Amino acid sequence: MSLAQLEIQIIASLVAVACSLVGVFLILRRMAMMSDAISHTVLLGIVLAFFVTKNITSPLLLIGAALMGMLTVSLVELLNRTQLVKEDTSIGLVFPALFSIAVILISRFAGDVHIDNDAVLLGELAFAPFNRVKLFGLDFGPEAYYSSGGILILNLLFVILFYKELKLATFDPALAATLGFAPTLIHYALMTLVSLTAVGSFNAVGSILVVAFMVAPPSAAYLLTDKLSRMILYSALIGIVSAISGYWLANILDASIAGSMATMTGASFLIVYLFAPERGLLAQARRRQNQRIEFALTMLTMHIANHTAAHEAELENEVIHLNEHLKWSPKFAMEIVGIAERTGLVNQQSGLLSLTEIGKQRAAQEFNT
Amino acid sequence: MKTVRTENFSKMDISQLFYDLFFDYTLRTVALGSAILGMVSGALGSFAVLRKQSLLGDAISHAALPGIVLAFLITRSREPIVLILGALIAGWLATLLMLSIIRTTRIKDDSALGLVLSVFFGFGLMLLTFTQKLPDATQAGLDKFLFGQAATLLQRDVITMGIIGVIALTLLFMFWKEFKLITFDSEFAGSLGLPIRVLDVLLTTLLVIAIVLGLQTVGVVLMSAMIVAPAAAARQWTNHLNKMVWLGGLFGAIAGVSGTLISGSAEKLPTGPVIVLCMSIIVFFSMLIAPNRGLIWNWFRTQRNRKLLRIQAVLADLHTLALQHPNEERGHPIATLRSMNAHPEFVSLILNQLKEQGMVQELSKNAWALTQAGLAEAEQTFKKEA
CATH class of the missing domain: 1.10.10.10 (Winged helix-like DNA-binding domain superfamily/Winged helix DNA-binding domain)
Structure with a gap:
């Protein structure tokens, strides 16, 4: 195993754990499809921020993407509040529209820059090790260590610091509101983190893998335990296992790394779905x-x-x-x-x-x- | 679009565009294909939206990808019908898997959707990249299903789309009554002895067909919009299922054709996203201006109701005052009425309006009372409320 191979697996594992941390709350709050919507619309945020900064590596792109994620959530809620369409319909209306705008902007104005649709969907994990942080002639490892690791730490801090609030707002929003825990605030904070995780990760792994990592391992963990803390732990472990086995699958087939990892998250879920000790089909x-x-x-x-x-x-x-x-x-x-x-x-x-x-x-x- | 033209809109260009719509092979083919796609997905999407399965389209369109690639890997053929069949089987499998996860575990439908969507799509990408590295080059063009490349539509593809679309719509109308029942009251349908499961599978299969039809034109990612948006727009204009289905089909077709025209009018405007944007604009205006449900109508209605309520409040207050002073034929000052009203700033305005309607009179300076007509009106309103 070469250094680059090891680094790819570490990056993917960081992303998997970061996604698991927010994914658990997404699926418990019945908002899994929001990850799909956000992971598509952050593209528009990146494109717009790129037009402002003209620089593809600017940290402003992250902020633009996070804002766009928030905008997506707000637009969906705005549509819900008109009561003209149901909730799932509003998600289905908002994200294709925003994504379309992004695709049109890219193909019209950014054709010769390094943003393209395929990269967004598929990610470029294979190239991640080549993008290194170098200071004073010293090599501090791939850049993705810091972006993915930073988001992982942010998510971890959020979950640890607000564990009680998150738990209450997830399982009993009414009680949380009565006790003054501001479930709306928690909700928006969570959505911001989902956006940040989506954008920070998809540079490396692509939007589809973000959705797979946010939904599949937590769903599998949900079948294994009734305790929230264990669910988070299991889901992180399942994510890491899927990431590493997916990498080797891609290696054998010489196929897309992101696609193979998503496939392995599915395989992990399938195994749990069949063999989970209490809730499995068997x-x-x-x-x-x-x-x-x-x-x-x-x-x-x-x-x-x-x-x-x-x-x-x-x-x-x-x-x-x-x-x-x-x-x-x-x-x-x-x-x-x-x-x-x-x-x-x-x-x-x-x-x-x-x-x-x-x-x-x-x-x-x-x-x- | 391939057609290269100047980017500036001018009258000349637009008439040229319509000329091309009928006589330019590419434009005509793409417009026809998009129209068929819009019509079929709009009609079938209506059922999906009403059955709260808006996002099922999203999941199915993503899930179709591995089916397309596998169909190619097995048959080594790029015939549209083969690929459509592969997509159909994969979309169908995904739906069944999703339903079985929801039924047998505590995992909710949104998670099941996201799970199936991302895993199938990831699997499809893996197969696609695997296929692309095979030694022979026959697989070229499979990746157009990701984002759709309407410009690559051939007359043959459109004919295939047309035939499949007609079959799907014919089935829809043959089982119209049954589909309507399972959509709105599936328990009642069951009590009538209708085979709900079979009908459910049939309707879902038709939806899968509609989705698969659109993959080549708008691609996997945006196909879900073609299912949800026309139906959501149509829903605003009517409360009748048959009108909704017709309107959904019409909106879908309009978006398809206009999207094709717009993307043909300039360079570097991908057709699929433009069609989706046209559809989104139709949805936006439908939600604003549709009679009865639209937001603007709603706003006017709220304003009217508010005004009516304010007027009634003043009438009621005057009536109460009249009851409290039964033997005195006297008026009451505005200040009194203001103190009784939740919106004191409107009171004098309302009094003047009521005076014009002959409901109140100013007996002397700043002394207001109900007229006979006003008294009758107030008593009637009170009676209705009691």
């Missing part, structure tokens, strides 16, 4: 299966208990009669009787079932409830 299926068996066992003990005293007991409690009376298939009946025998609920003697003491207790318990 766990859900297993739980349903267990419930079915438990229910069948209860039915069996009740059925036997019902008929033990009666004179037709010999007839009713034969295994082969279960499919008739409980509407079980012979295979299922055999399976359940087998489990019941193994767990010591029933005894079987020459095809005739009788309850053990434990079985009797279970049936009695069920009758009482």
Whole structure:
């Protein structure tokens, strides 16, 4: 692994963690699509700021982009407030319009400068290591360390300092407002950070990867835990794993790094979606299966208990009669009787079932409830 | 647009433009393609917007990318119909995956949308860059689906678009009643025995078709606007579904043609974004001036109501005063009325207006009282409120 390769992975990991920090709150506040909108409209902010400064590396571009992110959020809210369109529609109206303006401005006036649509969507992570900070002839590492790292630290500070406020405003905005925590302020602060993260990151990784990093790892983490602090931690870890594995995937396929990393965030989510210990699809299926068996066992003990005293007991409690009376298939009946025998609920003697003491207790318990 | 012309608008240019619209191959083809696209997406977008699936279009259009690239990788063909089929399958898979995530986990729909959108698109980009590095050069031009390159539309593409569009719209009208029901009251539709799931999938499939049609013209990123914007504009003008669908189609077509013309009038004006901007302008004006719902109408209505309420407040105050002094035939000074009113600055103005209407009279200097007509009016208003 060369130094450049290592540096790319470190940059991507910084971005992944920075995105996770705000992404967790975005998805909990049901605003995930805002990241999509903002990551597109910051382009207009960059273009406009570029027209003012005529300098593609100016820090003013960051400010322009952040302001445009705020403008996007405000415009969406303004449209919502007219009540002429629904919330998702206002997002769908605002960002394509702003993005269109940006694309037109770029192709008309900035054709020969180094802003182009592809770079915005795809990012140029592969070139990030060549853009270095040099002071007094010393090499202080790639520039992206400082931009991505700075945004990571900013996001981290925000989350740590306002953890309580964020938590409250996210889970119970009404209570937060009552207690004087100013949920609106928190909301706008969060949106500013989303804009800053989007613009700071997409220089390196492109807008689509920003959305992927903001949404996929937090969504996966959401399926793994109920605790906010753990959700943030897991989502950061999943982000880092996706970033590094995505890098190597791109390396093998000789394909877009951002695209491969986005693919890996999806793959990570898919794995969690399938195998999460409690909320995964497999766990859900297993739980349903267990419930079915438990229910069948209860039915069996009740059925036997019902008929033990009666004179037709010999007839009713034969295994082969279960499919008739409980509407079980012979295979299922055999399976359940087998489990019941193994767990010591029933005894079987020459095809005739009788309850053990434990079985009797279970049936009695069920009758009482 | 390829057509190179001077950048200054003049009368000459505009008439030239309309001449070209009919006789210039490129312009005519692109305009026709954009019109078809606008019409189909406007009509189907109406349903998406009403079903609160505005952003589904965004997700589907992004998700179509890997389908396009995979279809090419498998068949090695760039026939539009093959690519459209690939996009259709991918868009459809994305929708199903999204619905299944929402149904089986606690992840909300916005996260599911963002997730599917970014991951599918990223996957598509990965495949695209992978394909571009393959030794043979047949893949050239696949990347036009990212931003769309309307100028590369061929007559053949437009014919394909037309046929698919007609099929989609025919299906829409065949199942009109059913789609209307599942849009507005899907529980009722279920109780009537309609197969909601099947209809849901069919309607979503039609939406996917509309989106896929537009990818080559406006590209993945802006296609969502063509779904949302015409429908949002049409919604302002009517409360009827059929009118909304027609208007949505019309707005979409107008934006498509005018966007093509504008982008053809100058150099370096990409068609897709210009079409989207035209559409945004239509939305903006619809929200402002549409009768009944529009913001300007709303403003006038609010002003009128406010004025009416202020007048009624003065009438009510005079009525109260008359009731409190039943045996005296006397007027009340403006100061009294002002002290009773929430907006004292308007009181004398309103009194003069009421006097012109014959509702109040000035018995002597600064002594105001209701006339018989005013009393009747006040009593009637009171009765209505009680």
